[in-house]
Amino acid sequence: MSLADTPYYHCVARCVRRAYLCGVDRYSGTSYEHRRQWLEDKLHETANAFAIKLCAYAVMSNHYHVVLRVQPELAEAWSDREVIRRWHSLFAGSVLSQRFMNGDALDPVLYERLLEDVETWRSRLCDISWYMRIVNEFIAREANKEDDCTGRFWEGRFKSQALLDERALLSCMAYVDLNPIRAKMAKTPETSNHTSIKARIDSLNSQATQRNLEDFTGIRADGNGLPFKLADYIELVDWTGRIMRQDKRGAIASELPPILERLGLNSDAWQVLTTQFETQFQHWVGSEHIVRQVCSDKHYQRIPSTVNHRQLLG
Template sequence: MPRARSQQVSLSDTPYYHCISRCVRRAFLCGDDSVTGKSYEHRREWIESRILFLSHIFSIDICAYAVMSNHLHLVLHVNEIQAKTWSAHEVLNRWHSLHKGTLFTQQYARGDTMPSYAVELAERSAEAYRERLTDISWFMRELNEPIARQANVEDGCTGRFWEGRFKSQALLDDASVLACMAYVDLNPIRANIATAPETSDFTSIKQRVKAAKTGTQPKALYPFVGNEHKEKNEGILFKLTDYLQLVDTTGRITRQDKRGAIDLSLSPILQRLGIASENWLTIAIQFEQNTHGVVGQEQSIKRYKNLQPRSRPNQRCCRLLA
């Protein structure tokens, strides 16, 4: 049986998660349907726009994403500390950009004069919304439900559009986070729908490359801050240039089908992660095949507190990340 979502997401153990949603129907999420000849390519823009919009509403950062023909990938970072700093007014304004809320929350957000009992109810609602704005399940709901409704209207049908629920994996350490990000960013290249990271439409890597050309980082994506900013802990603790070079090199090897042709162990980022080049290629190219549930290096798995008594970590993944 699948594990309950509450047992899969434990923010006390890790704020990083890999989420995947897949279509249940034969009709494509995006791309071109070779059977009917109909193009669904415009739906990629729907999804990317929704992802980037939600990144400004939720206290959940987008580390990586890729919108494929019948599924999408996300690497998310839950920022509980940020959400705790929001005032009740800010929480309500954010939530009202998604839903109407209640009469009391609308009055409270406007600053109307209210009786004490109504203020209490509005503030209680704000605390409930604050929790939702750090909840991955709510994030995925707010992403998937509008897309499903739009697609059903366009297809002239009703019923389920997505599979029963999204899949999520806990990423316990830097090695698993970066390996998963690279896997997500390289999905279009592996699927042979792009030839380079910078030409991979509707992916986070294209956004990062585009911004890097101007010396900036995308505001909607969780930034790389470099090792020198560990004390700030407000981003991914590696240099963006190192990551872009690593993804580009891995992508070239993937396209040429010459694994190991370039010695990836020379990359500073892999040296700091302590991952051998062959192991990196295996995990970055075949992340889903080699991982499930909880992903991390062996010492991170041992620290993980919320595994079910009968659950066992993927030992092959632990070895690949070593």
Template sequence: MTRARQQQICLDSTPYYHCICRCVRRAFLCGEDRASGANFNHRKQWIVDKFTQLAEVFSIDVAAYAVMSNHYHLVLRVNQQQAQQWSYSQINTRWKQLFNGHNAVEQYLNDPHAKDEQYPKAIERLEQWRERLFDISWFMRCLNEHIARQANEEDQCKGRFWEGRFKSQALLDEAAVLACMAYVDLNPVRAKIADTPEDSDFTSIQRRILALKAAKSTHDLQPSEVLAFTGYIAHGKPSPGLPFNLYEYIELVDWTGRCVRADKRGAIPAHVQPIMDRLSIHREDWLKIIKSFDKHFISAAGSNEHLQQHAKQTGRSWCATRGRLQLCEKVDKPATLY
């Protein structure tokens, strides 16, 4: 039985989630439809433009993405703490960028002497909006509904555009986040649509590499539309961005892409090993997992310890995986993602 979304997304377990959505029609979402001969490549930019806009409104960051012919991948990070710090005025401004406002809320915000107890309905609505603005389901709803309407208008038809609700996977530790991001970024390479990460159109890895090449200063090294790599900060606090080094990640993806593209195992070069050592990544299974991340992990990905912990937090007996591949060696320390 399909689980309710609130039972799959647990921010107490992790803020990182891998989301996938597929088109229902025989005609492609993007690319060239062999049956009709029509080309829909321009729709890929629709998707990138829309989730970039939504990321500016929601308290949700895009860590990685890949837009393919009939589906797309997003790795999202929910920033609940940021949303909890927004004022009611900020919440109202953000919400009205996507939806209609409400008279009671406007009256409350325009009254300089307003007290919360005088406007209980307005406060209740604003708090509801706050929760929705860091809700992955609302983020995906806004994205998918917008694209479906655009495509239906272009195709001059009605009906369902997406095959169903989006699929989500909880990424429970740093190794899972790293593996999933590499898997998403290497989608075109693995599908033999591109030879290298920098040739992989409409992927976050291509966008990061192009930004790095075009940078004129250290402030321009990373694109603004995706979550930045910031590594770690002092005193053991979690990083405000992705907890990895940008250059190490690009090297890891580049090496992995060469091996995946050539369909061979290959030896892990010395300059790639440190990031894998720090995250206790199981080297023997790395390439196998990158080739089939979405098929190996079902609702969640991470070490066995983190999968067991997530199962308890979401009211399950266990979090199932397919096969016997290991993402991590035994974890002796708690994850630093949350």
């Protein structure tokens, strides 16, 4: 991961063998549907403590996807007390941090020791590895407790892809939000439970705010927020979802949504991106020249194949 190149990352965690995160196990008939809410709640709860925003997520039967935006500048702006408060919402902290938050006076030596911990925690609170670790450990413990077993629940830590430009970010978010539709778990975005697209639509309908979901702000000079309009994104996801339903192909208008035209993506490339995103790319995702530049800056001896980047993202 390199925050100097991009703050956006697509992460995936999968269960080992036939372990079920959610859904109904066809071998035993046991339902694990309630675990979807466990995971969705934990994604939001952990993001609330971190300098990380959720751009997109989808909770599937034996894996989940999440697109994250890391905000290290936000963590740097936190006071020492704010860092400790956020860390204490996740962990017990240390004896010194507990005393500090209780208002006890610390001598200079102990205070310096506390500040060392604070800087470590500040760094961790904008670290994707720590974010995924906290989420995954919680779910693994709860699932193993419920299943009355021990051992690994996840097949590995997690898979990560860096999203280097707007095209990569938009296509990955749509890929994630449309996972339940591709898996025939839902027919429309608004009925895709435990996804960010449904959470955004529900927020619009109730006029409530989703605190941990990154805002759609359009193109802004300060670079804050997602560089698209929410209405455009919802229209695009709906349009793409209807394309994926074979019984509805004939009813799809031939015109591309304006957001695709602005980014220079055609319908064929878009359909591949939103159905095969994980298999088409490895760690770096973006236009060919951007991927090559990143690899060159990092002094890679061999630049990975950029054929898919050129054909799908330009």
